[in-house]
Amino acid sequence: MDWQFLFETFLSLISAIPLSLELAATSIILGAICALALALCRLSGIPALDWFARSYVFIVRGTPLLVQIFLIYYGLGQFPAVRHSLLWPFLREPYWCAVLALTMNTAAYGSEIIRGGLLSVPFGQIEAARACGMPRMMQFRRILLPLAIRQALPGYSNEMISMVKATSLASIITLMEVTGVAAKIISETYRAIEVFIVAGAIYLAINFLLTRLVHLLEYWLSPHLRQPVPHPAAGLAPAPIEGDAR
Structure with a gap:
């Protein structure tokens, strides 16, 4: 294996990482709003x-x-x-077509995950909020939504990884993200295995960092599940009282 070629390929693919991250972040954020x-x-x-x-x-x-x-990038322009609409300046650009397709796709999958999280909130907590006189919007904002996010986060993390x-x-509609640059290098060198190994390693590293961030967020949202830190003196036996017969 040519390590020099792998290193050069890695340097070439690094320049495409920001576009891949931008596509993923934009589609995940917009998709989460649509999914809710x-x-x-x-x-x-x-x-x-x-x-x-x-x-x-469905x-x-x-x-x-x-x-x-394909339908969004090639199909919408047929009408x-x-x-002649105000959306055409966006829909004629490959970037926004890719964002639209990714957003629509993740919204469909994410909506079922969020719906499951909303249904998993114990009804007793909602009744308690009603008994306290909370309006419906406040119940949703302070009780229902935070608990639903906590329940749905593990499943939604898989959807975020899928979006990455x-x-x-997006490379099939001329966007030069990581896979697009990899395909360009392969067309010039005919060394598909080495190039795709480097590209796969980059996606693996991105998803590893994403899973760690989600794990930290889940840890922050679940303070009741954290193990209490023992006090340093908790395990020490009490000092004997002077004059004790023991």
């Missing part, structure tokens, strides 16, 4: 909103992400109404 809205639609009890959320989740989860990217890996599909 979809989950609330499912739990709203309004048939029209429930039907819309169910249909959206369609997006039932079709490949690659097909969704004159889209080309899914950014590799």
